[in-house]
Amino acid sequence: MKIGVFICHCGSNIGATVDCAAVAKAALAYPDVVYAVDTMYTCSEPGQASIVEAIKENGLDGVVVASCSPRMHEPTFRRTVERAGLNRYMFEMANIREHVSWIGRDVEANTNKASELVRLAVEKLRRNAPLYAKQFDVTKRVLVIGGGVAGIQAALDAAEGGIGVVMVERESTIGGKMAKLDKTFPTIDCSSCVLAPKMVDVAQNPNITLYAHSEVESISGFVGNYTVKIRKRATYVDWDKCTGCGTCTEKCPSKNVPDAFNEGISTCRAINIPFPQAIPKKATINPDYCRKIKEGKCGVCAKMCPTGAIVYDMVDEIVEEKVGAIIAATGYDLVDWKVYGEYGYGTYPDVITSLQYERMMSASGPTAGHIHRPSDGMEPRNIVFIQCVGSRDRSIDRPYCSGFCCMYTAKQAIMTKDHLPDAQAFVFYMDIRAPGKMYDEFTRRAQEDYGVQYIRGRVSAIQPTVRPDGKVGYIVRGADTLLGSPVEVDADMVVLAVGVEGSKGAGHLAETLRISYDHYGFFMESHVKLRPVETNTAGVFLAGVCQGPKDIPASVAQGSAAAAKVMALFSKPKLENDPQVSVVDIKRCVDCGKCIRTCPYQAIEEVEFRGVRKAHVIETVCQGCGVCTATCPQGAIQVSHFTDNQLLAEVNALCQF
């Protein structure tokens, strides 16, 4: 075997603390190495060309590049050796940057360590064998989890591209948080006017199958071939028969049900359609409040329903769908702001969240767009907005900025002045974060054109008081840090710009999808800058706030991006597997079945071989995780490219003495 070794300087990244020429010289002494050289930038075009040239001139069978982490450039160099006619797996990489030059200053020690890592790579390469990918079929359908604006955009774009879409939405209607909003910044256009047509498109698109009031139960399989079990939670209404006429919701006698769509500021009936533009516009019974389901007495809705759609004994149903890719678009929930004692632990009726205020301002909301404070219905004169509630607050373990609160607070303050021109709006802020097209201008408009009073400082306490006229007021104690003094406002109503965190249950879903998630319930992208839509699980993509706080334009853009990623994945007639998969040595296999039971991908089956039963790996299903190798008592199952012999050769190369 003839091996060529290339030691990269990476400019001064490696060259400054490793004597690359000495490493190359040392490499020449290793077995089978016939060519070794140090180069300035191996990944550059001339660098790669020199590898191709060396392979051709010296008839090399394999190449070692000692440079950076394989994460970024292993694929680069594999393509390079392939261009020179070698198999892409006849290549090894030694990481002498992250593992050597960046972590030590001692040139001699660094040079020694780099030389040893190169020796290790050479010993591994001597035992490498060419590997070839297998092709497999792809189910060209995509599962979109979450029907908010990001999921809707992803579904519509994918459906437009001719891909079948399965959309699963937890609530009884799609639309997500955007459907709850009154207006959107920075144009103040009506949220439902721009969203509703897209929701209707989802319902009408023949390529989209919508499961509302449903959740993902389990997922098995791998990129290109996922099997998804979807739990259709009981609605107690036969949606095939329900016409959405709303008669049941008018007649239901159980009236004191907290209205989840209106964020609890009003009540609805036990059988309910969330809002007029709901998609699907079907009624759902809340079993916790339905008298018929709880007490067995009532049945008014069943009597009133003109189509006989009510089914009190409905149970959850599990349906199975086959898809080739998954887009998670599960959005967000508000941080639990009721931990703040200084803001009343959620007990002051007129201290509400921004989403509740949004429902109050919405024409389709419970107050038909009139701003009345919840406690006594008074039209407020002084409204205080407090920003960063549950954002940028280490004391409650939410140190991050929720991103879009500055903008929606400005919008809500403007809308307040629009609804109630005589009212005063006060905004307590820490910093105004408005990086976006027409965003900063928008916050300036709030102050310059609408006279919203911005005060730079956090609020320390809200104290309820009774005014001389007997009405309740709320003394908001803050500080104006620019003025350098404490300030107070006697407010009629306080709106909290509550920060966001990953949607409830996001962690559980991430585990089902086998993707990573952070401490705050946000899903982890594959690379924070260069792969923001992908996850580290092939075939699973992210869209919207489930990946991190973002506003509507960014969520829509990421929805489209996720759809584009899926379309690129599906553009090939067949997918190729990674050939670094397990292989069974039939002579050693004793058919104990341990590998079959431990395989997390169901990639191992039993086959008959000359009358004896043996384990067999389905190569296109195996993900090369190596669990079977660790389990096999016979050492009969080995992951190609990471066999015991290869790993032991690496260990021996390091421990020679």
Added chain:
Amino acid sequence: MSNTRLDQARDLDFKRQVEKESGQNLSACYQCGKCTAGCPGAQFYDRQVSQIMRAVQMGLKEEALKNRSLWLCLSCSTCSSRCPNGIDVAAVMETLRSMARREGWVQDRPIESFWKAFLDTVKYTGRSYELGVMADFMGRTLRGWGNVEIAPQALLKNKMPFVPSLIHGRYEVARIFTRYAEKRR
């Protein structure tokens, strides 16, 4: 107000010293002002507590130490409990008081005298002794009958006994003071 030359005026050793003595990370403060907003003494301060934190952050020693606010601070710790960055602001104020005394920059002598008077009674009786504090304070400040109008009511309610109640471990308490003084030396 003077123009501060930041390239020359910043005393970062001072900031490090405050951080070391108080055990708090002053860099964590992002100047939201929540400490000032909740401070019950803020209306009497000549420099707000958030501004004092800022002065320490920037290493402006005089600005941080030469003010009456340090001496008006009630040590109620509302600032600490509200700080979104978990800084024990009251502990920083305490550190600054101690530093101001060492520098001889105490801006409110009577309050300092009251503290000394109070600690003296603790030293000798093991706990507070109101009449002793009053007498000691009057002696130190040569102030006459400042709050004497509350005396009758306090006497009636037995809040101001003539005889100090001495606790068993008062010598041990006194040793704490001696040990601290030795350590300071």
